[in-house]
Amino acid sequence: MRKREGDGCPVAGALQLVGDKWTLMVIRDLAGGARRTTELIDGLFPISSRTLVDRLRDMEGDGLVERIDFGGQPPHVEYRLTERGVLLLPLVEALRQVGLALGCNECEDRRERLGLYCEACPLNDYHRPSFRPEPAAAPAPSRRQDQDDSIVLL
Numbered sequence: 001m002r003k004r005e006g007d008g009c010p011v012a013g014a015l016q017l018v019g020d021k022w023t024l025m026v027i028r029d030l031a032g033g034a035r036r037t038t039e040l041i042d043g044l045f046p047i048s049s050r051t052l053v054d055r056l057r058d059m060e061g062d063g064l065v066e067r068i069d070f071g072g073q074p075p076h077v078e079y080r081l082t083e084r085g086v087l088l089l090p091l092v093e094a095l096r097q098v099g100l101a102l103g104c105n106e107c108e109d110r111r112e113r114l115g116l117y118c119e120a121c122p123l124n125d126y127h128r129p130s131f132r133p134e135p136a137a138a139p140a141p142s143r144r145q146d147q148d149d150s151i152v153l154l
Contacts (some may be wrong), residue, residue: 019090022047022055024095027064027081027088032119034068034080064088071140092120 012129023043029043030097037056041049046150056079057067064085070076099105107123110116117123 001090008126017064018091020055023059023064023090026052026055026059027085028092028118028120029060030065030079030081030085030119031089031092034078036076036078040079044137059085093122096121136146 013154018027018042024046025047026040035043037049040056041047041052042150044052056065056067060067060079063082063083065079066082068078068080070078096107101108107117107121110118
């Protein structure tokens, strides 16, 4: 894990670790267990795959996520929270509470729109005691528009 530059304040160090938009969103989506990169992309729309992969590499270097390579063809890679990454879940919950208090969004709006709560939401039906890696759940429904990505050669 890298030491952070700054004034030595733990707040400044933590903000350097999680101070961008996507880090805590990745933490939120990994709260329920390991996910493949494609599952994360679908849950974090409109993140680009390049941005997500860069962020995951940084988070792996910071000891927040673990990359699990199952090999095979096509390659099968999953990411999951480390014990250090799990320490950020109370921060995700605090941000959820602030978002609710400020009227930013409602958990029920997400459930109505997507059919599920965020992985870290306490409104989920299951209880997560202490950190224990869980098997990957079914992928979240894709919010990306179905489009024909085929290549036409002339």
